[in-house]
Structures are given as C-alpha cells and as structure tokens.
Amino acid sequence: MPHMRRRKSLSEVQRMLRRREFLCNSLAAAGGLFLIKNSPFSGASGASSADSRIEVLLDEPLGIISPNIYGHFTEHLGGVIYDGIWVGENSKVPNVDGIRKELVDEMRKIKAPVVRYPGGCFADSYDWRDGIGPAAKRPTRTNFWADSASSDAPANHKYETNRFGTNEFARFCKLIGCEAYLAANVRSLPAEQFYRWVEYCNSPAGSTTLAEERAAAGFAEPFGVRFWGVGNESWGCGGNFTAQEYAVEFRRYTEWVPRYGQKLSFIGSGPNTDDWNWTREFFEELVRTGKGRLHSLYGWALHYYTWNLSRGRTTDWVQGKGDALKFDAVDWYELMREGERMESLINGHWQGMGEIDREHLVKLVVDEWGPWYKPGSALTPGDQLEQMPTLRDAVFSGMTLDLFHRHPEKIAMANCAQLINCLNSLYLAHEDKFCVTPVGHVFGMYAGHQGGQSLRTIFSAPLIHYERDGQPATFWGLKGSASLREKELVLTVVNPNVSDATEAEIAVRGASIKSGTATTLTNPDIHAHNTFEQRDAVKPQTSSVEAGSKVLRHAFPAASVTTLKLALA
Ligand code: AHR
Numbered sequence: 431m432p433h434m435r436r437r438k439s440l441s442e443v444q445r446m447l448r449r450r451e452f453l454c455n456s457l458a459a460a461g462g463l464f465l466i467k468n469s470p471f472s473g474a475s476g477a478s479s480a481d482s483r484i485e486v487l488l489d490e491p492l493g494i495i496s497p498n499i500y501g502h503f504t505e506h507l508g509g510v511i512y513d514g515i516w517v518g519e520n521s522k523v524p525n526v527d528g529i530r531k532e533l534v535d536e537m538r539k540i541k542a543p544v545v546r547y548p549g550g551c552f553a554d555s556y557d558w559r560d561g562i563g564p565a566a567k568r569p570t571r572t573n574f575w576a577d578s579a580s581s582d583a584p585a586n587h588k589y590e591t592n593r594f595g596t597n598e599f600a601r602f603c604k605l606i607g608c609e610a611y612l613a614a615n616v617r618s619l620p621a622e623q624f625y626r627w628v629e630y631c632n633s634p635a636g637s638t639t640l641a642e643e644r645a646a647a648g649f650a651e652p653f654g655v656r657f658w659g660v661g662n663e664s665w666g667c668g669g670n671f672t673a674q675e676y677a678v679e680f681r682r683y684t685e686w687v688p689r690y691g692q693k694l695s696f697i698g699s700g701p702n703t704d705d706w707n708w709t710r711e712f713f714e715e716l717v718r719t720g721k722g723r724l725h726s727l728y729g730w731a732l733h734y735y736t737w738n739l740s741r742g743r744t745t746d747w748v749q750g751k752g753d754a755l756k757f758d759a760v761d762w763y764e765l766m767r768e769g770e771r772m773e774s775l776i777n778g779h780w781q782g783m784g785e786i787d788r789e790h791l792v793k794l795v796v797d798e799w800g801p802w803y804k805p806g807s808a809l810t811p812g813d814q815l816e817q818m819p820t821l822r823d824a825v826f827s828g829m830t831l832d833l834f835h836r837h838p839e840k841i842a843m844a845n846c847a848q849l850i851n852c853l854n855s856l857y858l859a860h861e862d863k864f865c866v867t868p869v870g871h872v873f874g875m876y877a878g879h880q881g882g883q884s885l886r887t888i889f890s891a892p893l894i895h896y897e898r899d900g901q902p903a904t905f906w907g908l909k910g911s912a913s914l915r916e917k918e919l920v921l922t923v924v925n926p927n928v929s930d931a932t933e934a935e936i937a938v939r940g941a942s943i944k945s946g947t948a949t950t951l952t953n954p955d956i957h958a959h960n961t962f963e964q965r966d967a968v969k970p971q972t973s974s975v976e977a978g979s980k981v982l983r984h985a986f987p988a989a990s991v992t993t994l995k996l997a998l999a
Pocket residue numbers: 505549550551552662663798847848853
C-alpha cells in the first residue's frame with residue numbers, strides 16, 4: 431500500500447475530536463474565530479475547525495425516494511435459490527414451507543420492497559410451466575448456467591429441478607411482505623406464454639383453468655404481480671437482438687396483456703452500461719407506431735456492474751476484474767471511481783430517453799448493480815459467481831444508494847445483484863450456516879430513506895490525494911444524501927478515505943437539530959468481512975449524538991458508512 435498512513439483507531443479519533451472540541455471552544459471563548467456571516471455555520475457553539483461541512487437544504491426537495499430503489503434480485507444461478515433461499519420443507523434448517531426462515535426474518539427487518547426473479551440470463555431459458563404443479567411431477571432441465579458451473583457444484587445448480595417455481599417465489603414474497611417482479615422469457619418462449627404466466631399469477635380465483643391450477647397448489651387468491659420484465663439483457667443472453675428488433679418484440683409482448691384489474695408495469699430490457707445507441711434506437715423504434723406506446727413502458731432497465739479494476743489497462747471482461755479480498759488502497763479507490771460512473775449512466779440514458787419521451791413518462795430501473803470480482807472468494811466453494819462482500823463493498827453500496835437518492839425523479843426501482851450467495855450479496859448461507867454481509871448491514875442502515883423526501887445536500891470536504899500507478903490522483907472526501915419524513919431527517923454519509931477520519935459540521939438550513947442517533951459501519955481493517963464463524967466482524971454501532979444547537983459536529987471514521995437520524999425542530 432504505497433501511499434498509506436496508518437489508520438487511526440476509533441478511540442484515537444474520538445480523543446482527537448475531544449481535543450479539537452476543547453481547542454475550538456477555547457478559541458471561541460477568546461473571540462479568536464472568523465465566522466462567515468449569514469451561513470448556518472456562523473454562530474455555531476463551537477467553531478469552524480471541522481475539515482468538512484454538510485448542509486441540508488430543507489427548501490430544496492428533489493422528489494420522493496421510491497422504496498423500490500431498495501429492491502433485490504434472485505436468479506436460478508449457483509447457490510442463490512437452492513441453498514440460499516430454498517432449503518426444503520424437510521430440512522433441518524429452520525424454514526417456512528421450505529424457505530430459509532433466517533433469510534425471511536432479515537429481509538423483513540430491512541423492509542425489502544421488491545424482489546426480481548427468476549433471472550438474469552436464466553429467465554430467457556425458463557419455462558414457467560416447469561415450475562408449477564405437484565413438485566414430484568416437475569421436470570428437471572439443464573440450467574442456463576450449467577456449462578460454467580464448477581465440477582464441485584451440486585447437481586441442482588446445473589440441472590434445474592424446478593422444485594422452486596412461481597408458487598414458492600410468491601410465497602417467499604408474501605412472507606417478506608414485498609412485491610414480486612417477474613422477468614419473462616422473450617428469447618425462447620412465444621408471447622402467448624407470457625400472457626399465460628400473467629394469467630396464472632393474476633386471474634381471479636375460480637376464473638380460468640390456470641387459476642384453478644394455482645388454487646390446487648394452495649393459492650386460490652391471485653398473486654397480483656404488477657412488475658413484469660420483458661426479457662433480460664436482450665442485447666446479449668436474452669436473444670442477441672438489435673435495439674430495433676427488441677423494440678418490435680417489446681411492442682408485441684406487451685400488446686393487450688390481460689389486466690384482471692391489476693395494474694401492470696412493464697420493464698424493458700435496457701442498456702448495458704454506456705450503450706447509448708441501445709437506448710436511443712429502442713425508443714425511436716418503440717414510438718414508430720405512435721407516441722402512445724410510451725405508456726406501455728413503465729421502466730427502462732439499466733445494467734451496470736463495477737468490474738473493471740485494471741486502472742485503464744484493459745477492457746477484457748476476465749482480465750479486468752479485481753479480487754474481492756486481496757486489494758490495496760488504490761484498488762479500493764478504483765472500485766469507488768468505477769462505481770461512481772453510475773451517475774453519468776443515469777444522466778446519459780435519461781437524456782437519451784428524453785429525446786423521444788419528452789415528458790419522461792418512462793423511468794429508469796437499475797435492476798442489476800454491484801461490484802463483480804474474479805472467482806475465488808466464495809464462502810461456499812462451488813457456488814457460481816459467489817464472492818465475499820467486504821467493508822469496501824459496504825462503502826460502495828452506501829455510495830450507490832446515496833447516488834440513487836439524488837435522482838429520485840429518474841429512478842423508479844433498483845435491484846442489487848444478487849440477494850444471497852452471489853456477487854454483491856446481502857447474505858451468505860450454506861446448509862444451516864448464515865450471515866449478514868457488510869452490504870446487508872448498509873441496506874438496514876439506509877432503510878429509513880424509503881419513501882422519504884430527498885433533499886438537496888451540499889457536501890464540502892477536502893479531496894483524498896493518492897498515487898495511482900505513479901500519477902497523482904484524487905477522490906472526493908465525503909458524500910451522501912438526506913431525506914425527510916415529517917420531522918425526522920435521515921442523513922447518510924460515506925467517508926471513502928481509507929486512512930483518515932473526517933470531522934464535519936452539519937447544518938440543516940431552515941431547522942435546528944433537537945436530538946439524534948448515529949449508526950456507523952466501519953472496521954480498522956478495510957478488508958473486514960463476515961463469515962459463518964465470525965458473523966459480527968463488521969457490524970453497525972449506534973450511539974446518540976449531542977445536538978441542541980444549529981450546527982452539529984460529527985466525526986466520520988475512515989472507511990465508513992454512517993446513518994444520522996435527526997429529530998428536527
Ligand atoms: O447477475 C448475473 C448475470 O449478470 C445475470 O444473469 C445477467 O443478467 C447479467 O449479465
């Protein structure tokens with residue numbers, strides 16, 4: 431780690447801050463401070479000795495944060511469904527009708543609003559009919575991911591038993607209290623099968639043969655599925671279509687789909703990263719039969735994985751990847767830099783969509799996001815695409831969620847890829863072992879933002895300076911987001927600095943802070959992560975904050991994510 435200083439421990443930081451506070455108070459008492467007039471920071475009880483400032487602008491609302499930004503993604507891939515979610519009714523693992531109980535309990539705690547299923551690439555190879563009806567009669571099929579599964583992967587990761595299908599997924603959603611988002615097969619099933627799946631899920635009790643089939647499985651009442659993905663990555667594994675071809679398919683699949691009184695929201699398979707042409711050409715073709723077609727498209731799915739940590743050396747999908755566990759400070763900042771591209775992707779595609787969709791009827795759905803590392807860090811060997819989320823991924827995830835909050839008018843939904851045992855997972859599980867990852871903790875810490883009014887917030891902090899392959903490089907020192915619900919402000923802040931804490935003065939323009947709590951996730955080791963043996967190595971800590979004045983001073987430890995919950999007066 432070339433440029434790094436030793437990190438200060440939390441107690442050292444606290445000691446440093448107490449000393450600073452003492453110095454500030456002494457200076458203020460001596461009248462030796464220069465305060466900017468008309469700034470909420472002037473007249474603060476302490477003074478302006480903090481490195482950084484955060485100003486929340488109550489009178490600049492940005493829009494309501496869709497709770498669905500906190501969505502998840504589950505695919506029949508590796509250990510996500512079998513072992514992760516589904517353990518079976520006869521398992522020794524505590525379960526509810528075969529579904530892992532601990533997972534359900536955790537997802538209820540974080541108020542998971544929506545889960546996407548059954549893929550991913552798997553979706554465009556899946557026949558939903560294989561996964562309904564009596565379990566013993568369901569066929570076993572080759573999984574989309576079979577060829578890339580490792581030799582030690584369990585058989586049901588390669589050959590899909592269909593033991594978990596639409597009924598079990600609906601049950602899972604009901605247990606969590608979330609909505610279902612189903613991705614339909616456009617590559618290998620006809621549109622008719624899409625309508626039939628909608629019919630199976632949504633036709634009223636006793637109305638159709640499929641409703642009766644559903645009732646025979648114990649689900650008389652319709653599932654009421656609102657969100658339907660029309661294919662997945664249709665530019666790639668979902669059919670290798672051109673944007674124009676896909677738009678034609680989209681029109682056909684979504685035309686006259688039966689409603690049964692249920693609002694349907696169709697999500698189109700959007701661009702890979704910065705494929706601006708895919709967005710522009712799709713929208714141009716979609717409206718060729720009339721601008722009214724825009725009303726059939728609720729969301730435009732953007733996929734962006736942060737995978738290239740090569741510092742510009744390659745764009746090769748395999749060579750460019752970094753390691754989940756073995757990384758230095760430069761790799762840490764590289765992940766953040768690459769992850770921050772999300773903001774320009776949101777703005778760029780939004781602008782492209784707006785060229786046709788002038789009123790912005792269609793919103794963005796970022797239904798796959800997260801870091802993607804090279805294989806080798808899986809807690810359960812044989813679980814394809816499983817990687818070990820560390821503190822770095824928690825900071826990354828906080829940064830990404832904050833970034834989504836800053837665009838509430840654009841983003842209707844986002845789905846972290848993937849929920850359990852795969853990529854940026856919130857949970858890891860194997861047989862009777864389970865743990866919440868640092869990423870999972872961030873989702874818990876940020877849940878209070880769901881449905882809040884996002885507020886413009888100004889972060890001023892010294893830049894982080896470091897050396898990137900012999901060249902000086904910088905990264906921002908502090909960022910976050912704020913949202914308000916009645917009189918409670920939720921302010922989330924990321925300090926990406928691997929070695930230094932930052933002390934900030936926080937002011938809410940138009941209110942004062944009565945009281946509050948601070949919950950912080952950090953660790954002296956930037957590689958820290960949770961395992962089945964050490965489930966709590968990285969865990970949030972909550973304390974009360976001393977408020978009562980116009981400006982609150984708070985220390986954000988190095989490499990940390992913090993949630994401040996502040997009662998305003
Ligand atoms: O999340 C893993 C895979 O990444 C998904 O199946 C696919 O949609 C994407 O390429």
